[in-house]
Amino acid sequence: MKLATWNVNSLNVRLPHVLSWLQQQQPDVLCLQETKLEDARFPADTLREAGYFCAASGQKTYNGVAILSRCEATGILKGLPDFPDEQRRVLTATFADLRVVCVYVPNGQSIESEKYQYKLAWLSACADWLREELKRYPKLVVLGDMNIAPADADVHDPKAWEGQVLCSDKERKAFFDLLALGFKDSFRLFEQPPESFSWWDYRMMAFRRNMGLRIDHILLSDALASSCRSCSIDRTPRKLERPSDHAPVSVELG
DNA sequence: ATGGCTTCATAGTGAAGA
Numbered sequence: 001m002k003l004a005t006w007n008v009n010s011l012n013v014r015l016p017h018v019l020s021w022l023q024q025q026q027p028d029v030l031c032l033q034e035t036k037l038e039d040a041r042f043p044a045d046t047l048r049e050a051g052y053f054c055a056a057s058g059q060k061t062y063n064g065v066a067i068l069s070r071c072e073a074t075g076i077l078k079g080l081p082d083f084p085d086e087q088r089r090v091l092t093a094t095f096a097d098l099r100v101v102c103v104y105v106p107n108g109q110s111i112e113s114e115k116y117q118y119k120l121a122w123l124s125a126c127a128d129w130l131r132e133e134l135k136r137y138p139k140l141v142v143l144g145d146m147n148i149a150p151a152d153a154d155v156h157d158p159k160a161w162e163g164q165v166l167c168s169d170k171e172r173k174a175f176f177d178l179l180a181l182g183f184k185d186s187f188r189l190f191e192q193p194p195e196s197f198s199w200w201d202y203r204m205m206a207f208r209r210n211m212g213l214r215i216d217h218i219l220l221s222d223a224l225a226s227s228c229r230s231c232s233i234d235r236t237p238r239k240l241e242r243p244s245d246h247a248p249v250s251v252e253l254g
Numbered sequence: 255a256t257g258g259c260t261t262c263a264t265a266g267t268g269a270a271g272a
């Protein structure tokens with residue numbers, strides 16, 4: 001079974017890339033972030049023709065998450081139950097005994113910003129909910145754009161990024177607090193190429209110079225981690241015309 | 255160099271991303 005996550009930075013713009021990637025990679029589940037589409041405008045028919053069911057929770061202009069899947073989802077849940085939020089950042093669905101949580105963690109903007117406080121509060125609420133969800137669903141996977149580079153190895157220039165948003169101690173602690181609930185960072189279960197990143201700024205030719213961060217993650221509950229055979233970042237869509245600034249990340253289970 | 259691109263909502267620029 002193959003599960004993947006991709007921040008597409010507008011599904012309107014990126015739909016051709018998504019369709020082509022689905023055809024090439026044939027994932028069983030693909031979680032999307034930053035769809036930037038209201039649900040009424042979600043291209044469900046096109047994706048259904050491509051062989052995928054869709055669950056979506058979106059809004060105009062910002063945020064928006066979706067889960068595409070070969071099998072139809074059950075138990076669809078939008079948002080964090082105890083954290084009322086206009087921003088569409090979480091979508092959860094069940095496939096047999098597998099519970100899938102698609103997240104778009106707030107960016108935070110800068111550590112001085114109110115948005116940084118919102119990010120930390122959001123992460124805390126998310127952890128509280130995941131603690132309970134893990135009791136109900138031992139086979140739990142959390143995939144998405146987490147907007148945190150967990151360690152210096154996930155940063156092209158750790159000195160320049162030290163203490164900055166995406167790399168600050170509080171964000172990294174929040175990430176490891178999630179793992180401490182009983183998850184593994186699937187990417188680090190395996191030997192990986194050095195300088196592996198999942199996001200590169202559009203500016204400064206950052207992709208060509210591999211000036212990136214690894215901020216898109218697949219967290220597997222311990223019950224799933226033991227069956228994980230691989231985790232990889234696919235850089236190829238980042239080379240296309242009008243790419244997303246993020247690359248898809250995939251795991252193979254079972 | 256506090257910018258550099260890209261997207262979206264707009265109809266000029268501005269916000270936001272990371």
